Amino acid sequence: MPTSLLIVESPSKAKTLKKYLGPDFEVLASYGHVRDLVPKNGAVDPEKDFAMKYQLIARNSKHVDAIVSAVREADHVYLATDPDREGEAISWHLVQILNSKKLLKDKTAQRVVFHEITKNAVLDAIQNPREIAQDLVDAQQARRALDYLVGFNLSPLLWKKIRRGLSAGRVQSPALRLICERENEIKAFVQQEYWSIHLDSHKSRTKFSAKLTQLAGKKLDQFDLPNEAEQAAVLARLQGLPASVSNIEKKKKSRSPAAPFTTSTLQQEAVRKLGMTTDRAMRTAQQLYEGMDIGQGTVGLITYMRTDSVALANEAVEEIRGYIGLKWDADYLPKNPAVYKSKAKNAQEAHEAIRPTSILRTPEMVKPFLTTDQFKLYDMIWKRTLACQMAPAKFDTTSVDIQVGEGVFRASGQVQTFAGFLAVYEEDVDDAEDEDNAKLPLLTEGEELPVDKLYGDQHFTQPPPRFSEASLVKALEEFGIGRPSTYASIISTLKDREYVILDKKRFLPTDTGDIVNKFLTEHFAQYVDYNFTAKLENQLDEIANGGRQWVPVMDTFWKGFKKQIDEKESISRAEVTTESLDEACPKCSKPLSIKFGKRGRFIACTGYPDCDYTRNIGETAEQAAEEAEAPTVIEGRSCPDCGGELHIKKGRYGKFIGCANYPKCKHIEPLEKPRETGVTCPECKTGQLIERKSRYGKLFYSCNTYPKCKYATWNPPIAEPCPKCNWPILTIKTTKRRGTEKVCPQKECGYAEQIAPPEGKDAAPAEEA
Known part of the structure; x- marks a missing residue:
C-alpha cells in the first residue's frame, strides 16, 4: 500500500513519475486548476481587501475527489505542480480544499519542484521539499483579480x-x-521612389556586382537619386569611363551563437522556422517536457518550457561541453563555458533556459518515437542548446572600392574561415541567399576592371510590415x-x-x-x-x-x-461607432456617415429610418447605384421556399442568389455551385466534402450536409487513409519551407509525406520525406 502521495498537474506526467518513484508512491493529477473565481459579479470584493470567492471547477471535481480519497490514506503529501506562479497557486488551492475537509491535521502537504522530469531531478526534489511560497501565490491571485475586475x-x-x-x-x-x-x-x-546605380564586372570566370556609394566626393544617401531622370543623368556622366580598384579593405569578423531558448524566443523561432502557431509550439513543448516513451522507458526530453531565464545548470554545461569535445576538434570548444544573462526585467518563472534534459539524446536517436511536430521542436531546441556552448564562427570579409570617373562603387564579399557553432546548423546555411557572402576574385589596388554593365535600379519605400x-x-x-x-x-x-x-x-x-x-x-x-x-x-x-x-x-x-x-x-x-463623412446621400441629400453593424462597418444615411440608403465601405456611390438599378433575375428557376423570383444580389462577401421576397422569405444560395471533391466526409461518412469560401475569402473544405455535420479542413482532401492512424482521408499541404506534402488532418497524428520539395531544392531522401 503506498504511503506517500505526489500530486501533479498533468496525467501524462503522472505516468512518467510513477515509474521513477516506485510502489511507495501514489501519483495523481489535478488536471490543471482545481478552483476558479465564481463567474459572476462580486467574486472579487474591493471593499474587503479584494477578498475572492472561489468555487470548484466542475470538470475537475472527480479528480479532486480522487485526490481527497488518496490523502486520507497517505502518510506524506507532496505537491509537485508546475514550477511557476500558476503551479504554486494550484498547490495552494489544493491545500485550501484539503484543510476545509480537515485532512491535514496530522500530516503536512509539502511543495516539491523539479524543472525537468528525469529520475535524478525528481528524486532530488522529493528529498528537498519546502513550504508553499505565499509570495508567488499572492502574485498569481493579484493577476487573476486584476483580470477579473477589468x-x-x-x-x-x-x-x-x-x-x-x-x-x-x-x-x-x-x-x-x-x-x-x-x-x-x-x-x-506614403510611398517614395528612389534609385540606385550598379556596376557589373568580372575577373576570369568570377562575376561580381558593385553599388554606387559616392559621387564627386559625397557619400550617397538613399534619396539622393529620387527619380529616373536624376539617375539617368548620373549614368550619362559615368558611361564609357574606365574602372579601376581604388581601395581594398580586409577584416576578420566573428559571429557568436545565440543564447539558449526562453519561452519568448522559442515561440518566435517556432513560428519563423517551423511555421507553427505560438499555441501549437507551447502544446508541443509541454508534451516534450511531460515525458515521452523513447524505447527505454518514459522520460522528459526538455526542461520546463515557461521561463525567462537563459542560464544553464552547471551539470548541463559540463555534459554539453563533453559532447562537443567528443564530436568536434578542440577549436570548436571555447576554453571557458559561455555564460548568458537575461535581458528581461525580473526574469523568473524557472531557474533555467529551455534545454534538452540530456544533450546525449540526439534528435536522430529520439526521432522514431516522436510526432513530426515533436521532432521538429526538439531538434530546434537541441541544436540551439548545443550551439550556445560552441566557439564563434569566423569570417574573412573584403570590401573593394572601384573608381569610375567621379563615382565610387563598392563590392563586398565574405568567406567563412571557421564554422564554429554554425557546424550545428550546417544544413540550414545557404550562402547564396546572403549577398554579403558573395565571393570576390583576388583583386589588387590600381587594377583595371572591365565594365560589363552600368545600370540603374528603381526602388520604392515600403510600409512597416504587419505583425506576424x-x-x-x-x-x-x-x-x-x-x-x-x-x-x-x-x-x-x-x-x-x-x-x-x-x-x-x-x-x-x-x-x-x-x-x-x-x-x-x-x-x-x-x-x-x-x-x-x-x-x-x-x-x-x-x-x-x-x-x-x-x-x-x-x-x-x-x-x-x-x-x-x-x-x-x-x-x-453613436459617439463610439459612428464616423461622419463629408458626403451627401445621393437619395435624400442628407449627410452620410460610417456606421457599425453586426457584420462590420458600412456607409449609411443619417436620415435613417426615413432614408434607407446604404453601401459597402470602399464602394463608390456610382458603383452602388449601378448595382441597385435593376436586379438580375435567374431565368427558369423559382425560390424553392416560396415560389418567388430568384435574383442575383450583392452582399458583404460578394454576389449570391437570394429570393426577391426578402425579408419575408430568407432563402439564399451561393452564386457559384461549390466544387465537389469526390471525397466522402470522414466524420459522418454520408456527406461529401465540397470547396467553400470563408467570410474572409479563404478556401476551405467542409461536409455538404452542414449544419448536420460540421466537419471541415483548410487543405484540399484526398481519398487516401492515413497509414499512421488510419483516418479515412489525407490532405494536400504546400508550404515554402517543406514544399508539397500529404498530411493527416488529425493534429495529434502528425503524419506527413513529401510529394514535391520546395522550389529550388532537391527532393528530401525517402526516409526523411
Missing part, C-alpha cells in the same frame, strides 16, 4: 457602447492596440505586455474574439477590433498604455519576489479604474 467592468461597457458579446482584457487590449496602430501606420504610409505571430511576440516582450507564458493565450483570445484575422500569416484588425481599440484608446488610454501595462507587470513580479504587498497594488489600480468606468457610462453608442 473583464467584469470593462466588457459590459463594450456591450452597451458597441455590441454584445465583446470583451476587453488587461493585456489583450494593449496587444490589440499594437496591431491597430501598425495598420494605421500602413494606411498613412513571431514579431508580435517580440513586440509584446519588448513593451513588457504580459509575460512569455501568456503570449499564446493573448494571441488566441484576439483571434477567437475576431478582433484580428490572419492574412498571409500576418495580423489584420477586423472592423470590430478597430472599433474596440478606438474606444479603449480614446476613453481608457491609461489602461492600454504600454508603459502602464509594463509597470503593472513589474509590480506583479515584485509581489512574487516579496518586494511588494498585493493588496496595496490592487487598491491603487482599482480606485483610478473604477472612477473612469463610472465617468464613461454617459457616452452614447
Whole structure:
C-alpha cells in the first residue's frame, strides 16, 4: 500500500513519475486548476481587501475527489505542480480544499519542484521539499483579480457602447492596440521612389556586382537619386569611363551563437522556422517536457518550457561541453563555458533556459518515437542548446572600392574561415541567399576592371510590415505586455474574439477590433498604455519576489479604474461607432456617415429610418447605384421556399442568389455551385466534402450536409487513409519551407509525406520525406 502521495498537474506526467518513484508512491493529477473565481459579479470584493470567492471547477471535481480519497490514506503529501506562479497557486488551492475537509491535521502537504522530469531531478526534489511560497501565490491571485475586475467592468461597457458579446482584457487590449496602430501606420504610409546605380564586372570566370556609394566626393544617401531622370543623368556622366580598384579593405569578423531558448524566443523561432502557431509550439513543448516513451522507458526530453531565464545548470554545461569535445576538434570548444544573462526585467518563472534534459539524446536517436511536430521542436531546441556552448564562427570579409570617373562603387564579399557553432546548423546555411557572402576574385589596388554593365535600379519605400505571430511576440516582450507564458493565450483570445484575422500569416484588425481599440484608446488610454501595462507587470513580479504587498497594488489600480468606468457610462453608442463623412446621400441629400453593424462597418444615411440608403465601405456611390438599378433575375428557376423570383444580389462577401421576397422569405444560395471533391466526409461518412469560401475569402473544405455535420479542413482532401492512424482521408499541404506534402488532418497524428520539395531544392531522401 503506498504511503506517500505526489500530486501533479498533468496525467501524462503522472505516468512518467510513477515509474521513477516506485510502489511507495501514489501519483495523481489535478488536471490543471482545481478552483476558479465564481463567474459572476462580486467574486472579487474591493471593499474587503479584494477578498475572492472561489468555487470548484466542475470538470475537475472527480479528480479532486480522487485526490481527497488518496490523502486520507497517505502518510506524506507532496505537491509537485508546475514550477511557476500558476503551479504554486494550484498547490495552494489544493491545500485550501484539503484543510476545509480537515485532512491535514496530522500530516503536512509539502511543495516539491523539479524543472525537468528525469529520475535524478525528481528524486532530488522529493528529498528537498519546502513550504508553499505565499509570495508567488499572492502574485498569481493579484493577476487573476486584476483580470477579473477589468473583464467584469470593462466588457459590459463594450456591450452597451458597441455590441454584445465583446470583451476587453488587461493585456489583450494593449496587444490589440499594437496591431491597430501598425495598420494605421500602413494606411498613412506614403510611398517614395528612389534609385540606385550598379556596376557589373568580372575577373576570369568570377562575376561580381558593385553599388554606387559616392559621387564627386559625397557619400550617397538613399534619396539622393529620387527619380529616373536624376539617375539617368548620373549614368550619362559615368558611361564609357574606365574602372579601376581604388581601395581594398580586409577584416576578420566573428559571429557568436545565440543564447539558449526562453519561452519568448522559442515561440518566435517556432513560428519563423517551423511555421507553427505560438499555441501549437507551447502544446508541443509541454508534451516534450511531460515525458515521452523513447524505447527505454518514459522520460522528459526538455526542461520546463515557461521561463525567462537563459542560464544553464552547471551539470548541463559540463555534459554539453563533453559532447562537443567528443564530436568536434578542440577549436570548436571555447576554453571557458559561455555564460548568458537575461535581458528581461525580473526574469523568473524557472531557474533555467529551455534545454534538452540530456544533450546525449540526439534528435536522430529520439526521432522514431516522436510526432513530426515533436521532432521538429526538439531538434530546434537541441541544436540551439548545443550551439550556445560552441566557439564563434569566423569570417574573412573584403570590401573593394572601384573608381569610375567621379563615382565610387563598392563590392563586398565574405568567406567563412571557421564554422564554429554554425557546424550545428550546417544544413540550414545557404550562402547564396546572403549577398554579403558573395565571393570576390583576388583583386589588387590600381587594377583595371572591365565594365560589363552600368545600370540603374528603381526602388520604392515600403510600409512597416504587419505583425506576424513571431514579431508580435517580440513586440509584446519588448513593451513588457504580459509575460512569455501568456503570449499564446493573448494571441488566441484576439483571434477567437475576431478582433484580428490572419492574412498571409500576418495580423489584420477586423472592423470590430478597430472599433474596440478606438474606444479603449480614446476613453481608457491609461489602461492600454504600454508603459502602464509594463509597470503593472513589474509590480506583479515584485509581489512574487516579496518586494511588494498585493493588496496595496490592487487598491491603487482599482480606485483610478473604477472612477473612469463610472465617468464613461454617459457616452452614447453613436459617439463610439459612428464616423461622419463629408458626403451627401445621393437619395435624400442628407449627410452620410460610417456606421457599425453586426457584420462590420458600412456607409449609411443619417436620415435613417426615413432614408434607407446604404453601401459597402470602399464602394463608390456610382458603383452602388449601378448595382441597385435593376436586379438580375435567374431565368427558369423559382425560390424553392416560396415560389418567388430568384435574383442575383450583392452582399458583404460578394454576389449570391437570394429570393426577391426578402425579408419575408430568407432563402439564399451561393452564386457559384461549390466544387465537389469526390471525397466522402470522414466524420459522418454520408456527406461529401465540397470547396467553400470563408467570410474572409479563404478556401476551405467542409461536409455538404452542414449544419448536420460540421466537419471541415483548410487543405484540399484526398481519398487516401492515413497509414499512421488510419483516418479515412489525407490532405494536400504546400508550404515554402517543406514544399508539397500529404498530411493527416488529425493534429495529434502528425503524419506527413513529401510529394514535391520546395522550389529550388532537391527532393528530401525517402526516409526523411
